[in-house]
Amino acid sequence: MKKLRTTFFLCFFSTVLLAQTFDMTLQQPQYSDAIGYGYDVMAAPPKGSQKPFFFSVKVPDGNYHVTVTLGSSKRKAQTVVRAESRRLLLEQTTTDKGKFKTYTFVVNKRSPIIDGNTNVVLKPREKDYLDWDNRLTFEFNGPTPAVKTIDIRPDTTAVTIFLCGNSTVVDQAKEPWASWGQMIPRWFDASIAISNHAESGLSATSFINQRRLDKVVSMMRPGDYVLCEFGHNDQKEHRFGDGAYYNFAHSLKIFIDRIRAAKGIIIFVTPTQRRLFNKDSHRILETHGDYPAAMREVARRECVPIIELHEMTRTFFETLGEEDSKRALVYYAAGTFPGQMKALADNTHFNAFGAYEVAKMVVMGMKQLGLPIVSALRKDWHDFLPTAPDSWQRFTWYPTPVYDTMKPDGN
Known part of the structure; x- marks a missing residue:
């Protein structure tokens, strides 16, 4: 038997x-x-x-x-x-x-x-x-x-890629929300593990204060990677000492020091753009203040490789245009999902298609940096350009049968 x-x-x-x-x-x-x-x-x-x-x-x-x-x-x-x-x-x-x-x-x-x-x-x-x-x-x-x-x-034996960030990175638990961190495992073979510690609403400082960085460091082994995307929620903090070039930069330095002390490899990722178009030029407006520039400056000073997701998502949205860019985000008519009484129109958070595309941008950022881990990409990987995104009409996603129409923290 x-x-x-x-x-x-x-x-x-x-x-x-x-x-x-x-x-x-x-x-x-x-x-x-x-x-x-x-x-x-x-x-x-x-x-x-x-x-x-x-x-x-x-x-x-x-x-x-x-x-x-x-x-x-x-x-x-x-x-x-x-x-x-x-x-x-x-x-x-x-x-x-x-x-x-x-x-x-x-x-x-x-x-x-x-x-x-x-x-x-x-x-x-x-x-x-x-x-x-x-x-x-x-x-x-x-x-x-x-x-x-x-x-x-x-x-x-697997090399682990740890992800730190906010709602644009987190493994979103319920439909119709999605983030690039939960799509990126698709592209790596069985020599790479993805450990996503991001959570909605977090800044670099709150990530540290909630002991999430402690957890990452406790699990790391020498040679593991840590990708950090922050800037969305950091700009909303209004306490003494806050600011792109003060508290935010200081928190990023803590990430660098802790991860390098554990013999890990830290990579910065600039924040994804919000979908906000200039009505005249039809170009994406900058909504992140000095935070992307501050991350670049810390990366330059500390010799941290950086993935320019900020610019790639700008190009992605502008390539799709004002209307079709909604197809990458949580824009759905009322009644699309169980219990959804009102229409959803979110210019920050991605749906499955958008998250899938952004994950490809992150992988391309790794390739542009020449990171050794790209040798572990699956054989069906094809290089991606945000100027030539996949067709949202041909993208297929079978929804997980668990839904929540409440917006994630940090919208």
Whole structure:
């Protein structure tokens, strides 16, 4: 008789870690901490269901090498794979009846715990996020998803790219919001993990004060990367000492010193533009004050590589134009999503298409800097120019069945 789960132990540096394989053709339980694995977020799908589903496994913090075998012996399947809060790992892949395809990823899992005495200071809304719980969660979406097996084992060799930032970077937990940080895992192979610590509404200073930088440093290993995008919310702080060239620059210097002390590689990312057009020139107006310039100045002084996302998103919006640029942001008529009573018109926060495009810009920024990690881009990567964006009409996104029409902090 087949087992629901196969487990065995791996030994690394005298540490015993558990590897697990799940046969998804067999009945699996609903998740509970006592069992340690099972269907999660929604009720277990009925036998033969072709609807999206979630599957979670209780694991410690760290990186995990994940292998999924997709397909069904009974039907053709079309499957999308995401992890945690909607991190895109695999776009729609098709398997014919009786055919299977295998894919591998490295997925990062974290909790708020830094050490035995301190935790990250989470916002109330974060406490239910899949990103901060005690398990690794996978979302299998698409028109007709089908999964044969899931294999999870600890990974101690992957290079980790840590992301620090605000609502334009965070793994947005619910539709229709999205950010580039949750799209960028799509483009890296199984030698790279993405650990996204960004949160809506944060400035560089509040990120530090909430011990999020402490958490990043506690998880880092020499040679890991840290991408920092700030400036949106920093300009809204109105306290003594605030300002682009004072407190903001000082906070950026703290990031540099802490990350370099841990033998990490820090990269600055200038903030994404807001969609605000000059009615006469039809060009994007600058709304970030001195903050992008201050980040550039700190980067120059401290020899920090910098990705010019500020200018790339300006070009992107202007290329799309005043109307079509709305297609990259959360602009939706009332009733588009469950419980949406009013129209949404947000000129800051991206939808899935916009986040997907911005993630490509960040990757291009890495390539322009000549970072060694670009050697780990997946084989289907194609270089991207914001002057030639993808077609929003041809972009396909299968919504995660979890919605929230409340705007993220920091709008």
